[in-house]
Amino acid sequence: KTHDIAALSQDRPLLIYVWATWCSICRFTTPSVDKLAKEGGNVVSIALRSGDDAKLARWVEKKQLSMPVINDKNGALSQQWQVSVTPTLIMVSKGEVV
Structure with missing residues (x-):
């Protein structure tokens, strides 16, 4: 799925959250960011070097994350x-990093 950052941030600010399944600090921040998304926050997340699509999907399901997750397998996007x-x-906001 393609995410158009400019379009997603046009009407309200967008939070891009870059995290990893192996990141110890992310274990504390990810639930809060996911809660923000569940409450209607404008969030897209990028999982950095967290395995192939199937492995990441299993992890996301296990953690019951509802925010959109983009798999950055090799770190190129990050x-x-x-x-x-x-x-x-x-x-x-409006396509610009603020």
């Missing part, structure tokens, strides 16, 4: 965003 640590939170 590298484009210049993400070097997890978790990373990026706010985008």
